Amino acid sequence: MASIAPRPAAQAQGFAEHPVTREAALLRLDAFLPQAGLVYAARRNEEHGAGRHHAVSRLSAALRRRLVSEAEVVARVRAAHGESADKFVTEVFWRSYFKGWLEARPQVWASWRGDLHRLDLRLGEDDGFAARHLAACRGETGIDCFDHWVEELEATGYLHNWARMQFASIWVFTLGLPWQLGARFFLDRLIDGDAASNTLSWRWVAGLHTRGKAYLADADRIARMTGGRFSPRGLATVARIPDEPPAPAAALPRAPLRWQAGVATVLWLTTEDLSLELEAALGDLDVRGVAVLASDGAVPADKTALGDGVQRAVARWHCPFRVCSSAEELAAFAHGEGAGQVLTGFATVGPALEAFPEMKRALRHAGLTLGEHRRAWDDRAWPHATKGFFALKEKIPQLIAAAGIR
Template identity: 60%
Template sequence: MASAPSFPVTRADALARLAQFVPQAGAAYAKGRNFDHGPGQHRAVSRLSAALRRRTISEAEVVRAVLAAHGPEAAASFISEVFWRTYWKGWLEQRPAIWTRYLAGRDAATARLARDPDLAARHRDALTGRTGIDAFDHWIGELAETGYLHNWARMQVASIWIFTLGLPWQLGAAHFLDQLRDGDPASNTLSWRWVAGLHTAGKAYLADAARITAMTDGRFHPRGLATQAIIPGDAPAPLAAPWRTTPAVDPGRPALLWITPEDAGLEQEAALARLPVRAVVACRSDAGTAADAAALDDALARAAAHWNAPVQWINSPAELAAAAQGAGTTQIVTGFVPVGLRADALPAIRAALSAQGCVLAEHLRAWDKAVWPHCRRGFFALKQEIPALLKDLA
């Protein structure tokens, strides 16, 4: 896998990468962001997505740095991309049934593989990069080797997967989520739905061979791409509903801080700066990838220094109550856990903690509180609010 500074997850590496990128975040980014120059050549984009996904660096500080260097007009293209990430998060948070529906579709498609040898063979060829479509096969290999793909390349892979290879989009989304260093349930699931024509009803993204050749400096000349998008069947998306409420953090009550890959930068949050933290833990069950393990190690060290508290690795959330009691508290504080597999596990975790006299409080960042209410419809509705949001968030 590519070296950590290339796609950083620790705070020091992310800040160093941000400093490198800021000079190119204005007009140069707007001009070059959609070109894919190949592995090791992704200099036109920030490559901060893995750190932003774990919030070892925050959207707010990235946006502030870019604004300070370029101003809102010259930096508009990059700032819009940062808000896209928050848009996906907020949109799914207000429609969690879409995540549940994706999981059911993934499981049904996986079951079909056992019954349909032709589908299984096409799926196997796609996963191993043996489709004969040069760009697709290369990108599948790059993803496996580096854990990263240029965002524009992700769109091409998804489109070819769905419309040329005729594979269920849920299987492609599952593969990306498993492989990507910056894999995020909201961005990944909803981006695949967008390509498939399910997010904006009837509006699919169809990969074009000539454009792929142009945007990759002539490295690829894919043949046999679909010329028609046959949109998968799907039920209409539910209307937006308020995101789930959580127990509030009691700022005067001693706490055990539980750091997860959903928010590994809690010591940067002003609202938690003076929280009386007695101990800090992370779960080995959350460190399923090298990137997550590195981010959590780094977060534990920073939290220990900030709160002058002991840190500990525990095996799983089943040990949280014992860790809290050992630290002399019954309040456990973590960052807000958005829709995804970790959130799916929360009701059982919260119930077990409550049975042992502990409360699990989640901290929702000011950025999310401000932006998510504008993520109920299409992205354009949010985009219109960006100038006002930037002013308020300053």
């Protein structure tokens, strides 16, 4: 059985609320800045519902695609609030942490993929299981907050972080559904859907990230934090942690594919990194063209973000661009523009990396190589993301100083 498809309305309202162009993201950052300090620390967990998530930045869709970078956002909030922005800065580092952790354990993504295959077979064979899953996906569980959050996610592509935690906890511990199916339900719908943050947050709630430490949703707390909007009944009072083998030991993250300065280049823009034109390390690059794959823009938010990224790259390098329907077409475009290599943002574990073999093959046939640019932010943060979050948290002052942020 295939994944239950998002309803057509998904993400329709998301664009205004969750910026997916650089300009809109910078405007949002400006607007959010006054409250990024102690106000954020005090109020970030308040959950007021769709259209009223004013206590949080709603920058995740932009950060996820690097329409704005972590470094830029952290620099702005530090300049405005100094150490009073510590809570917000720490949250931004959760993104870096999850990315680095998954880079060091790509098997966790691969085994999630395998589990989904197995669970889809079960959904096809076990009617009771399929009915429980369907009721959850349709928001027909009778648990008021959960059913409401399904509606909100379908309509906007977003849920507040705190709501995501309650949702995932109810999915796993109250409804007794596998975390893997819940992670897919989110990834298919979130406007900020991210392989690392999503998969690992679901594992964290289920008690698989910090072994034995699960997150159990509590009815009274939900009523309090939502201003009395919900009073869920029948929530699990015990967290039965799924019986799974421990995560593998951390390995060294994959090194970026090499590229050469001075070689004519076509930029392949993906939703991994859509502000490469601002990277000082690429300042002297001889860019002959900018290309995107049409398939990368299948989701409306990605299409808008890619269009925005292309516009800025073309304005920066004054070169032609092409929307390509296949890796072969992209290779032919690069060859036609006289390029010797194609450069792209570092492909992290997840769908981005899964697209690589096909692109490498097509480029090789055209006599071209593929290179990746990994940001210094990731190079510095990821080595500290191999254990629990606190090992990275301790390094935050050094990491932001190394990024030139005061």
